[in-house]
Amino acid sequence: MVTRIPLQLLDCLPKAGTEPLARTTAETMATALKAVADPTRLQILAMIAASENQESCVCNLTEPLDLTQPTISHHLKKLAEAGLISGERRGTWVWYSLNRERWIQIANLFNA
Amino acid sequence: MVTRIPLQLLDCLPKAGTEPLARTTAETMATALKAVADPTRLQILAMIAASENQESCVCNLTEPLDLTQPTISHHLKKLAEAGLISGERRGTWVWYSLNRERWIQIANLFNA
DNA sequence: TGAGATTATAGATAAGTATCTATACAGACA
DNA sequence: TGTCTGTATAGATACTTATCTATAATCTCA
Numbered sequence: 001m002v003t004r005i006p007l008q009l010l011d012c013l014p015k016a017g018t019e020p021l022a023r024t025t026a027e028t029m030a031t032a033l034k035a036v037a038d039p040t041r042l043q044i045l046a047m048i049a050a051s052e053n054q055e056s057c058v059c060n061l062t063e064p065l066d067l068t069q070p071t072i073s074h075h076l077k078k079l080a081e082a083g084l085i086s087g088e089r090r091g092t093w094v095w096y097s098l099n100r101e102r103w104i105q106i107a108n109l110f111n112a
Numbered sequence: 113m114v115t116r117i118p119l120q121l122l123d124c125l126p127k128a129g130t131e132p133l134a135r136t137t138a139e140t141m142a143t144a145l146k147a148v149a150d151p152t153r154l155q156i157l158a159m160i161a162a163s164e165n166q167e168s169c170v171c172n173l174t175e176p177l178d179l180t181q182p183t184i185s186h187h188l189k190k191l192a193e194a195g196l197i198s199g200e201r202r203g204t205w206v207w208y209s210l211n212r213e214r215w216i217q218i219a220n221l222f223n224a
Numbered sequence: 225t226g227a228g229a230t231t232a233t234a235g236a237t238a239a240g241t242a243t244c245t246a247t248a249c250a251g252a253c254a
Numbered sequence: 255t256g257t258c259t260g261t262a263t264a265g266a267t268a269c270t271t272a273t274c275t276a277t278a279a280t281c282t283c284a
Contacts, residue, residue: 230279231280235275238271238274239271244268246263250261251260251261
């Protein structure tokens with residue numbers, strides 16, 4: 001099972017006159033950003049988004065990305081931990097879909 | 113001297129029906145995101161932004177962050193390579209300031 | 225020019241992580 | 255139940271990187 005990283009940091013980025021960014025807050029933010037700061041994971045996100053119904057099983061990702069199945073699973077786990085995707089088992093396959101609210105949440109880190 | 117990472121990727125993030133995200137594009141994006149996916153660098157950005165005139169010399173960053181001067185210089189170099197800050201020598205000190213256009217550019221990666 | 229102060233670089237080290245192979249787990253179905 | 259397929263986990267390895275100490279480079283000023 002995957003544990004999500006909590007995030008309540010919408011008001012903490014570079015702005016004049018604010019108080020210093022607390023270390024723990026900075027670390028939480030960095031953890032979220034690290035999840036998307038990887039080329040393979042960006043490709044996975046893009047592939048899921050471009051798929052029909054905006055979901056994809058692991059098997060559809062492995063071949064185009066030219067990586068082994070365990071490596072893809074590793075990246076999917078990272079993305080799930082960051083709350084960016086969710087997996088749902090339907091029969092033999094596990095279907096991953098985007099959590100767009102979470103994507104927007106991370107995007108907002110830049111707008112504060 | 114610092115070399116900037118080129119970036120022309122405003123139209124490449126998760127959206128249904130788009131074509132696959134090219135590896136080279138994904139790598140360029142990931143490089144930009146990695147620059148901000150670090151707690152110390154987020155704190156540095158916040159400190160510069162909160163400083164008077166929104167600039168800071170290295171000496172003002174070292175003590176509050178409880179890191180050695182070379183470590184701070186290392187992170188400043190990473191941020192400069194990503195185009196997020198610029199350093200200007202004025203006398204003995206080097207003053208770093210934010211490149212807000214670049215910050216917005218990276219933020220836009222999430223809005224495409 | 226020489227001394228002192230600030231910043232950058234070089235080199236070493238430890239921690240993190242992306243990848244692989246091997247294997248376990250879970251569901252479908254005969 | 256047993257076998258096959260799809261996915262997850264364990265463990266190993268190589269690469270990256272954040273940090274340190276030591277030192278070089280740059281500027282000021284006496």
